[in-house]
Amino acid sequence: MNIFTLALRNVYRNRHRSLVTTLAMAFACTMMIVFAALMDGFAIGSERNVVSMNTGDIQIHLPGYRDDPDIYSLIDNADKLVAQFRADAFYATERLFAFGLMASDQSSSGVQLRGVDLDYEPTVTDIDQHIMTGEWLSADDQQGVVIGKKLSKLLDVGLGDELVFVGQTADGYMANDSFQIKGILKSVSATIDNAGVFMSNAMLRELITLPEGAHELVLMRTDRTGDLSLMTEQLKTSLGEDLEVMNWQQLMPIINRFLETAHIQTLIMMIFTYIAVASVVLNAMLMSVFERIHEFGIMKAIGVKPKQLVVLIYAEMLIQTFLAVLIALLAGSALSWYLQEHGLDMSSLADEISFAGIAFDPIWHAELTANAVLMPTLFLFVIAGIAVIYPAIKVAVIQPVDAIHHQ
Amino acid sequence: MFKLLPYYFSLFFLLPGLFPVHAETAQGADRVKALLNEVDDLWRGQSSYAVTTMHVKTDHYERTMKMEGWSKGKEKTLFRIMQPLREKGTSTLKSDNHIYTYLPKTDRTIKLTSGMMMGSWMGSHLTNDDLVKEARLEEDYTAEISFEGVRDGQKIIEFTLIPKLDAAVVWGKLALTILADSHIPVVEYYYDEDMVLARTIRFSDIQLLGGRERPAVLTVVPADKPEEYTRFVYETLSLNVELKDSLFSLSSLKKR
Numbered sequence: 295m296n297i298f299t300l301a302l303r304n305v306y307r308n309r310h311r312s313l314v315t316t317l318a319m320a321f322a323c324t325m326m327i328v329f330a331a332l333m334d335g336f337a338i339g340s341e342r343n344v345v346s347m348n349t350g351d352i353q354i355h356l357p358g359y360r361d362d363p364d365i366y367s368l369i370d371n372a373d374k375l376v377a378q379f380r381a382d383a384f385y386a387t388e389r390l391f392a393f394g395l396m397a398s399d400q401s402s403s404g405v406q407l408r409g410v411d412l413d414y415e416p417t418v419t420d421i422d423q424h425i426m427t428g429e430w431l432s433a434d435d436q437q438g439v440v441i442g443k444k445l446s447k448l449l450d451v452g453l454g455d456e457l458v459f460v461g462q463t464a465d466g467y468m469a470n471d472s473f474q475i476k477g478i479l480k481s482v483s484a485t486i487d488n489a490g491v492f493m494s495n496a497m498l499r500e501l502i503t504l505p506e507g508a509h510e511l512v513l514m515r516t517d518r519t520g521d522l523s524l525m526t527e528q529l530k531t532s533l534g535e536d537l538e539v540m541n542w543q544q545l546m547p548i549i550n551r552f553l554e555t556a557h558i559q560t561l562i563m564m565i566f567t568y569i570a571v572a573s574v575v576l577n578a579m580l581m582s583v584f585e586r587i588h589e590f591g592i593m594k595a596i597g598v599k600p601k602q603l604v605v606l607i608y609a610e611m612l613i614q615t616f617l618a619v620l621i622a623l624l625a626g627s628a629l630s631w632y633l634q635e636h637g638l639d640m641s642s643l644a645d646e647i648s649f650a651g652i653a654f655d656p657i658w659h660a661e662l663t664a665n666a667v668l669m670p671t672l673f674l675f676v677i678a679g680i681a682v683i684y685p686a687i688k689v690a691v692i693q694p695v696d697a698i699h700h701q
Numbered sequence: 702m703f704k705l706l707p708y709y710f711s712l713f714f715l716l717p718g719l720f721p722v723h724a725e726t727a728q729g730a731d732r733v734k735a736l737l738n739e740v741d742d743l744w745r746g747q748s749s750y751a752v753t754t755m756h757v758k759t760d761h762y763e764r765t766m767k768m769e770g771w772s773k774g775k776e777k778t779l780f781r782i783m784q785p786l787r788e789k790g791t792s793t794l795k796s797d798n799h800i801y802t803y804l805p806k807t808d809r810t811i812k813l814t815s816g817m818m819m820g821s822w823m824g825s826h827l828t829n830d831d832l833v834k835e836a837r838l839e840e841d842y843t844a845e846i847s848f849e850g851v852r853d854g855q856k857i858i859e860f861t862l863i864p865k866l867d868a869a870v871v872w873g874k875l876a877l878t879i880l881a882d883s884h885i886p887v888v889e890y891y892y893d894e895d896m897v898l899a900r901t902i903r904f905s906d907i908q909l910l911g912g913r914e915r916p917a918v919l920t921v922v923p924a925d926k927p928e929e930y931t932r933f934v935y936e937t938l939s940l941n942v943e944l945k946d947s948l949f950s951l952s953s954l955k956k957r
Contacts, residue, residue, distance in 0.1 A: 397811045404816045458809045466762035466824045472807045
């Protein structure tokens with residue numbers, strides 16, 4: 295007896311029921327693929343935002359600097375260290391920070407001056423490409439600064455406007471100079487948006503009289519597939535206790551946690567959706583089994599083993615599930631791919647979304663990862679398999695004589 | 702009450718103490734009132750002009766500035782830096798609770814925002830807030846005599862001042878010591894809201910200034926870094942000088 299042919303015939307016998315069941319499973323699976331792709335897209339997008347826009351893979355500071363950013367907390371020999379890192383599987387750059395007051399014609403606001411190395415910062419982060427209006431800094435412009443999006447609104451300024459900085463130099467004098475707005479950034483993080491003023495390291499050094507040293511060293515692995523935690527530990531050991539070494543997961547634990555739980559969120563969503571699907575499958579299979587009790591009775595009477603009947607039920611289920619998965623793969627992938635390229639426009643909900651200090655692009659892009667496709671499809675098989683346990687058992691325990699009389 | 706510009710700093714430190722409040726008995730209260738009024742009288746004047754030198758020493762730098770200052774009433778104050786050359790012409794104007802700073806290098810006048818109030822004034826151990834607040838402190842404290850007698854070989858009277866409940870004051874407590882005979886201030890301790898000492902101001906070098914005996918030197922020492930200090934030395938002081946209101950305007954800030 296060919297179970298497969300038999301199963302095929304049984305499925306076809308009640309086409310409408312089979313189709314409805316198949317489509318229900320296909321629909322649920324498609325939705326889950328799209329959902330998983332969106333979640334993965336969010337996770338990957340966030341990591342990209344955090345890491346490649348600002349934080350980098352690893353950051354080095356003097357211990358205590360992050361809690362109390364004192365301009366005197368400088369890393370000695372920063373230039374030598376950075377050169378060493380570059381020779382050794384990293385892109386690296388130096389940064390300097392200072393705080394003070396920036397005044398425009400209309401108003402003034404507290405700002406964080408962010409000195410960047412014009413040559414090396416673009417190798418580590420993509421901030422130079424994150425300009426909303428205007429241009430990024432250039433070495434031949436000693437007056438140009440790039441400011442955060444919200445800061446430009448706070449100060450009521452635009453491209454080309456003049457800003458005057460007031461602060462204190464390292465040797466106690468008044469730091470005071472005027473600058474011109476060369477560019478305005480898109481959203482990056484709360485601090486940068488509200489108070490960030492980017493200038494070259496050279497300009498900042500002159501403004502606050504800090505000829506040597508750096509406050510922050512930022513590293514990006516040249517090969518990003520390696521184990522970040524391991525590399526962080528290795529670096530920590532080689533640099534010793536005088537410097538604090540942290541990777542982005544340690545620096546932004548909330549985002550890291552969020553990304554870790556993104557998978558769990560998809561899983562939970564899937565469980566709920568598939569429970570609904572399972573009830574559809576169970577219902578269909580149960581009905582189909584009850585209709586055929588007489589037939590099963592006869593089959594058992596002529597020598598078909600219970601095990602074979604169970605396999606038959608499963609085969610019927612598998613045929614439908616396979617079909618459903620085929621449809622879901624096509625539809626789900628297509629939709630996810632579309633959302634990957636074009637994204638879901640959330641800007642009607644919020645102009646920019648900020649979470650745990652990170653700014654998110656209001657256009658939500660999916661990412662069609664292997665995980666997004668495999669997890670829902672494999673899970674569908676599992677759920678369907680569990681759903682038909684009851685009907686299959688029912689079939690297995692049929693007593694031939696009772697079954698033949700059943701009607 | 703009228704205050705004098707150079708004693709501006711002392712004033713807003715002292716004034717909290719200089720106003721009468723209760724003591725245990727009616728007689729005690731009257732005496733406190735009288736004493737504080739007397740101290741206050743030391744600073745009384747409708748207007749003033751002074752030249753001071755400020756010396757700041759911190760862990761990272763040491764510098765000296767010379768400046769001239771004018772005051773009229775308690776609402777208007779103007780400082781202008783004379784030395785060093787690098788900062789000559791930088792001025793700070795206080796007018797009706799707003800502070801403006803003129804910076805000759807960029808030829809800009811900046812109005813200080815509330816966010817900058819706790820920032821240090823000109824790199825010293827005083828804050829911008831110290832400059833603004835002085836006018837209101839007089840109404841904001843309750844005072845009583847906490848010690849009277851001999852300490853360190855001097856006959857002194859010590860007052861303890863507690864801010865009133867509704868006062869917008871950053872300190873938790875002040876302790877002011879004056880000489881028993883001349884009622885000239887000797888030292889003032891500032892405690893934060895947790896009653897931890899935050900800073901100390903010492904008055905020394907009593908000299909004839911502006912026609913009266915006053916301390917010519919004020920030294921501010923932060924409690925958390927006792928090796929650091931800011932010292933003001935009054936070189937000249939004239940009281941009740943003729944000063945036009947227009948001196949305390951934004952346009953006059955720019956004159957070098």
